[in-house]
Amino acid sequence: MTRASISLRPDNATDLLIDGKLIPGSGGTFEVVNPATEEVIGQAAEGTSADMDAAIDAARRAFDQTDWSRNHAFRAHCLRQLRDALLAHADELRELTVAEVGCPTFLTHGPQLVGPITDLGYFADLAESYSWTTDLGEASPMGIKNRRELRAEAIGVVGAITPWNFPHQINFAKIGPALAAGCTVILKPAPDTPWCAALVGKVIAEETDFPPGVINIVTSTDHLLGAQLCTDPRVDLISFTGSTDTGRKVMAAAAPTLKKVFLELGGKSAFIVLDDADLGAACSMAAFSVVTHAGQGCAITTRLLVPRETLGAAVELTKNAMAGLAAADPTRPGTVCGPLISARQRERVEEYLRLARDEGGVIEVGGGRPADQEKGFFIEPTLISGLDNSARVAQEEIFGPVLVIVPHDGDQDAIDIANDSPYGLSGAVWGTDPDRINAVVDGVRTGTMGVNGGIWYSADVPFGGYKQSGIGREMGVAGFSEYLEIKAVATPV
Structure with a gap:
């Protein structure tokens, strides 16, 4: 569908995106500071535990009760829609990103903005071209002839927790492949750079066809909301980028529910x-x-x-x-x-x-x-x-x-x-x-x-580390595969 282009400049405060709606944070707002000038440049919505609970519930329902995970072509359409809408807002986003992140302007023509937005197209293509089924042919275990196949399916609800240093790149490196794989997502961005996520939420709500609940964005200064994602049994996977010390805490918090954890951590x-x-x-x-x-x-x-x-x-x-x-x-x-x-x-x-x-x-x-x-x-x-x-x-x-x-x-x-x-x-x-x-x-x-x-x-190169630099890979087919489960199906011949 076609919508009129919107302005991304926050008049007062940015909103949360929960269940397809832009709503104020239940905790009010918090300040956004320009690190180059130390000036307060605006406000962001202060999400609470109740807001996060609503976002998790919306993502769970969208995964369980819609055909999002099975409609590969529609997912590709939504991702391309988002890419094109964000590129149309590139000049606004560039100015706001430099002000919020403090990154040099030249980087917004690459990994701080335009590069990650463009990468959404790679994952849209992958949603359509990926081999979702693999024929293993016939075999006769215990003397019974069977035809076997493998089916790749979305893992479910993804909690994405991201840092402030390259917010667009890391946000899209998580939500791009997760959505392309058929997952639904709750994004918890760093409180230092909430606009980079919240403004994307505004574009999603007002200029794309993403169904309600498929992608939810909760900004907050409360780091316990990240822990809430890790412990909630309705969340199937945690994708975290940050320090190695925090990564250990993410693993520990996720352990009781045995959810899958992807970690991209520190380096030296x-x-x-x-x-x-x-x-x-x-x-x-x-x-x-x-x-x-x-x-x-x-x-x-x-x-x-x-x-x-x-x-x-x-x-x-x-x-x-x-x-x-x-x-x-x-x-x-x-x-x-x-x-x-x-x-x-x-x-x-x-x-x-x-x-x-x-x-x-x-x-x-x-x-x-x-x-x-x-x-x-x-x-x-x-x-x-x-x-x-x-x-x-x-x-x-x-x-x-x-x-x-x-x-x-x-x-x-x-x-x-x-x-x-x-x-x-x-x-x-x-x-x-x-x-x-x-x-x-x-x-x-x-x-x-x-x-x-x-x-x-x-976009096609897997990124991740050895040892205490993390678990798993982000980007490329390997990163896309992090968000999939494999189901084996056997039928008697």
Whole structure:
């Protein structure tokens, strides 16, 4: 159906989306703050436990009492409708996303906005092209001839709990494949970035044909609502992205109901430079990567491993590159490093900088708040040297524009250092010899690896980690499959 285009600018406060209706939060509203200016830019609906209960009930009914899970073509239609409507609002969403998230504007042309919206089309196509049944042919167990087939079916009601750093990308990486698979969804976004979810809810309610209850969005500052999703027996799967510590709590909360849990968690990824690499290009890329969006990305490479004999040169090259990427207004053209999301997050990063000094580290560049930024939650791009891989700043996820440079003594030592981490989410290697590069790629226990600047992010590429970086994969056919159950059917011949 065709509807008139709406304005996404909140006049007062955004609403919850529950059972197909836009409604105020039962708890009133809470403030939305621009992290670059520290100004309150609006209000979001404060959802309560009662609101979450209503959203779960709506999703359960929509799954159990409609043909949503079986009507593959209609699901594809709704997802394409949402993609097209959001792209029509791209300029509004770009301005509001930069204001709420604090991300540099250039990122909204990629993973902060347009990329994830476009990815909805991939999952719409997958809903139509996926092999929902698989013929296993005939067999004769116990002498009885049977024809067997496998049927892929939606797992049911999905509770999606998402963070603030790349809200559109992570929201759509969950709701896109879940809806395409035939699930119904309750999305609980981070309280730091509620508009990125709530405004999508407005588009869904007013410009698409999604049936009531299929997708519900509950914004709130109450983290107990996430726990409510985890414990409620009406929810069949929890898809969570966030810190490893919180991921453990999600698993524990979901355990009594034995619901499936998908976890995309933390990282402390290594950027490995081999001794035959272009050192200047590698160090420049490592610097650019770690300051992008102020380092607020779980897959960002935050440990730079360089040959010991070139450590001094690598420090100078990386320091100079980071000095040219100053923290600045995210709306200014050319800005790569914007603010951190909140005062709380800035204090966390500052504590790690104090810790690095206490452990004997050298702050080669940065190390504090920029002198030219009177407002905003900014931290200077910072390079730390003088520590080995056992230091806490080399082991723990900081989530800021902070890079730790560590020397290695050859390819195998670099692999060993990269693997000396509780995480295994991402990584990079720079070199010239293909055999040595492949040995590093094979040796590092991580979910993704970029070679000489290669970019793995795409709708069709599964994303996830080893070890304490998570369970399962997001995106691609593997991510789509997370939302499916397999039913075996046998019929006598």
